[in-house]
Amino acid sequence: MSRALLDVALVHAPVVNRRGEVIGSAVTNLDLHDIARACRTFGVGTYWVITPFFEQRKLAKQIISHWTDGYGKSANPDRGNALSLICLGKSLEEVIADTRAKWGQNMQVIATCAKPRPDTVDYRKMRSLIEQGQPGLLLFGTAWGLAPEVFAQVDATLPPLQATGDYNHLSVRSAASIILDRLLGDRG
Amino acid sequence: MSRALLDVALVHAPVVNRRGEVIGSAVTNLDLHDIARACRTFGVGTYWVITPFFEQRKLAKQIISHWTDGYGKSANPDRGNALSLICLGKSLEEVIADTRAKWGQNMQVIATCAKPRPDTVDYRKMRSLIEQGQPGLLLFGTAWGLAPEVFAQVDATLPPLQATGDYNHLSVRSAASIILDRLLGDRG
Numbered sequence: 001m002s003r004a005l006l007d008v009a010l011v012h013a014p015v016v017n018r019r020g021e022v023i024g025s026a027v028t029n030l031d032l033h034d035i036a037r038a039c040r041t042f043g044v045g046t047y048w049v050i051t052p053f054f055e056q057r058k059l060a061k062q063i064i065s066h067w068t069d070g071y072g073k074s075a076n077p078d079r080g081n082a083l084s085l086i087c088l089g090k091s092l093e094e095v096i097a098d099t100r101a102k103w104g105q106n107m108q109v110i111a112t113c114a115k116p117r118p119d120t121v122d123y124r125k126m127r128s129l130i131e132q133g134q135p136g137l138l139l140f141g142t143a144w145g146l147a148p149e150v151f152a153q154v155d156a157t158l159p160p161l162q163a164t165g166d167y168n169h170l171s172v173r174s175a176a177s178i179i180l181d182r183l184l185g186d187r188g
Numbered sequence: 189m190s191r192a193l194l195d196v197a198l199v200h201a202p203v204v205n206r207r208g209e210v211i212g213s214a215v216t217n218l219d220l221h222d223i224a225r226a227c228r229t230f231g232v233g234t235y236w237v238i239t240p241f242f243e244q245r246k247l248a249k250q251i252i253s254h255w256t257d258g259y260g261k262s263a264n265p266d267r268g269n270a271l272s273l274i275c276l277g278k279s280l281e282e283v284i285a286d287t288r289a290k291w292g293q294n295m296q297v298i299a300t301c302a303k304p305r306p307d308t309v310d311y312r313k314m315r316s317l318i319e320q321g322q323p324g325l326l327l328f329g330t331a332w333g334l335a336p337e338v339f340a341q342v343d344a345t346l347p348p349l350q351a352t353g354d355y356n357h358l359s360v361r362s363a364a365s366i367i368l369d370r371l372l373g374d375r376g
Contacts (some may be wrong), residue, residue: 018264030218041350041358076206078357162229164374169266170229170365171222177362178369181359184368185351 005135008039008176009046009048009095012056014147025143026070027056032063032086033079035140040082042184046099048137050089055150057088072081090178103135111139111146111157112179114168123182130183136179138183140176192372193291193323196227197236197283200244202335213331215244220251220274221267222361223328228270230372236325238277242291245276280338284325288327291323299327299334299345300354300367309344311370318371326371328364 010031013024017024034047039047043076049060089095096166100107110126121129130136137157139146151157160168161178170178198219201212215237227235237248254260255268277283298314299305309317318324318325327334327342339345348356349366358366 003376034362037355037358038362040355041353041362043353078355081355082357161369162374165229165231167228167266167269169270170225171361173231173359173361174222174226174365177358178363178373181366181369186350 001117003043003045005133006130006184007021007046007048007099007137008035008044008180009050009089009092009137009139009142010035010091010172010176011098011139011146011150012051014149015141015143016145016147018144022142022147022149023143024051024053027051027060029063031142031173032060032083035176036082036085037079038173038177039085042180044085044180046087047085048087048095050092050095051168052090057090060086060088071133077109079160092139093152095149096153099135099137107137108155109139110135110150111154112141112175113145113151114160114170114175115145116160117151117157119154119156120159122159123179125158126158127183130159138179140172140183142172147176191231191233192318193289193321194232194318194372195234195236195287195325196232196368197238197277197280197327198223198360198364199280199323199327199329199334199338200237200239202337203329203331204333204335206332208332210335210337211331212239212241215248217251219330219361220248220271223364224270224273225267226365226368227250227273227355230368232273232368232372234275235273236283238278238280238283240278244279248274248276253368255353280327280341283293284341287323287325293342295323295325295345297327297341299339300329300363301333301339301345302348302358302363303333304348304351305339305345307342307344308347311367312325314344314346315371328360331359
């Protein structure tokens with residue numbers, strides 16, 4: 001499988017809570033595992049986990065090391081294979097700069113959101129751009145989603161999944177898996 | 189959104205462990221939440237959680253009740269809305285019989301598997317059948333997947349996701365989310 005020029009970033013700050021206040025959320029074990037496994041399945045380059053909190057990055061590093069270097073490596077090597085895609089980042093600005101340095105100035109930063117946004121790029125169009133070699137960084141928000149200040153830094157936003165429905169509360173693990181399948185998945 | 193005639197069942201027994209031995213796995217909180225939220229998003233009728241172990245069904249019931257009747261109902265009503273789709277089942281045989289009684293003898297039992305199987309129905313074909321009103325029960329296995337004896341009871345199996353890739357270790361939460369999107373999702 002050829003690898004797409006697509007990286008993923010899970011943002012823990014700045015995000016919003018249920019009242020719309022800008023907060024930093026906690027890293028969770030399952031977000032590391034499930035999204036790393038989906039990234040590995042669909043050929044994503046790097047899975048960035050972004051948090052400004054040193055202790056949270058330390059915790060994430062300990063979890064990852066268990067599977068890439070510790071006992072987990074021999075007990076379940078497939079898990080380490082996925083978790084080795086994770087890089088820990090301090091801020092979105094730093095991660096965007098690093099990704100642009102890797103892939104060039106034409107790299108696009110694409111947000112995801114459970115609510116409709118302006119400057120939307122639909123899934124078919126984004127899939128086609130990726131197939132043509134467009135490099136991208138795809139952002140997912142934890143808690144109640146990416147903070148408004150994040151949208152000011154992106155080139156476009158993907159539309160909500162199942163916008164025709166009456167329920168828009170997928171877990172970020174589910175949303176990331178579905179969106180990677182829509183952008184990079186085979187067409188069985 | 190019109191509701192598809194599709195139910196989902198998460199099977200905790202019989203499944204296989206990493207050595208291929210037939211076991212019963214433990215219910216996990218996140219499998220209840222993430223898959224219920226995906227089922228609710230895509231209009232699934234019932235989300236069956238199947239385990240023969242009374243204590244495991246009791247635990248699942250306590251978790252669900254917290255969100256449908258307890259404190260969680262007022263704190264986050266969207267979560268109860270999703271978890272209310274869950275029915276607890278003792279055995280696959282019982283769940284198949286109940287679902288057939290609900291939807292008639294033409295209901296199809298469809299398995300999912302991370303490895304290629306005979307009697308495959310591809311995603312496009314299954315989506316088309318559902319759109320034409322075919323009722324179905326879609327099975328997902330926990331642990332290392334559904335036991336061989338389960339496949340003897342199904343009408344067909346969906347192909348592995350991303351079969352062209354070199355990594356087939358998605359979480360069941362990710363796989364269920366992607367498969368529901370492929371079968372029922374909008375086409376943005």
